[in-house]
Amino acid sequence: MSTPTPAPGLRERKKAQTRRTIQEEALRLFLAKGYQNTTVEEISAAAGVSHMTFFRHFPTKEAVVESDDYDPLIARLIQERPPHEDSLTALRNALGRGLEAVYATGKDALLARTRLIFETPALRARTWDNQYATQQLFVEALRSRTPDESALSTRVVAAAALGAVTAALAAWVESDGDLDLPSLVDEAFRALRPF
Numbered sequence: 637m638s639t640p641t642p643a644p645g646l647r648e649r650k651k652a653q654t655r656r657t658i659q660e661e662a663l664r665l666f667l668a669k670g671y672q673n674t675t676v677e678e679i680s681a682a683a684g685v686s687h688m689t690f691f692r693h694f695p696t697k698e699a700v701v702e703s704d705d706y707d708p709l710i711a712r713l714i715q716e717r718p719p720h721e722d723s724l725t726a727l728r729n730a731l732g733r734g735l736e737a738v739y740a741t742g743k744d745a746l747l748a749r750t751r752l753i754f755e756t757p758a759l760r761a762r763t764w765d766n767q768y769a770t771q772q773l774f775v776e777a778l779r780s781r782t783p784d785e786s787a788l789s790t791r792v793v794a795a796a797a798l799g800a801v802t803a804a805l806a807a808w809v810e811s812d813g814d815l816d817l818p819s820l821v822d823e824a825f826r827a828l829r830p831f
Contacts, residue, residue: 655693658683662700663748671701671756701752701759707770710734714777723778723790727797728825735818747813750805767798774798800824 661682665674676697680687694700713730721729738746753759774794775787782790804820 651693654683654685654689658685658690658693659700659703660745662697663745663752666701666752667748671752671759698759698762701749701756702762702766704749706734706738707773709737711773711777714774715780717781719781723782723785723793724797724825724828726778726781727774727793731797731801731821732818735821739817743813743817746817747809751809754806754809767802771795771798796828797825800828 658679662674662679665678665682669678674697676687676690679697679700680690683690690700694703710730713733714726717726717729753763771791771794774797775790778785778790778794779787801821801824804817804824807820808815808817
């Protein structure tokens with residue numbers, strides 16, 4: 637039996653709120669002025685923090701767009717999937733649950749951030765590094781539930797799942813958010829199992 641995780645203390649909650657505020661103000665400014673035309677100093681001022689506080693939370697301007705809590709959430713959800721599910725099914729179901737939560741509470745912010753990443757060359761260029769880190773996190777989560785699966789197979793499943801999600805996100809952004817992202821993700825995963 638696992639013990640419940642204690643609620644974060646006041647200090648952790650304040651740090652999380654500051655981080656959210658910085659990200660929200662950055663996104664607002666990026667949408668209003670453009671990514672390249674927005675400075676860290678402007679983001680800091682809009683968020684009511686010093687530029688040093690900005691850099692304590694985000695090492696670069698790019699990181700304020702790229703950083704989120706989704707990957708650790710998905711990794712935890714992968715580990716919690718029932719042992720009878722194969723790796724691709726476990727990834728699909730974990731991503732589905734995580735996406736439901738994010739989509740229900742932050743659809744507009746997710747659309748804006750994703751569009752910004754796809755349309756900004758400096759951010760798009762960093763996508764491979766970010767996806768590689770996410771892939772590694774997913775591989776570790778999958779390996780914890782299926783240690784007998786070959787390392788290559790696990791890696792291929794994680795990479796294919798990320799490719800499917802990326803394709804679904806691109807279609808969603810191209811539709812300007814009119815299409816339903818969870819449905820697009822379902823369709824993308826179905827394409828991984830054509831037989």
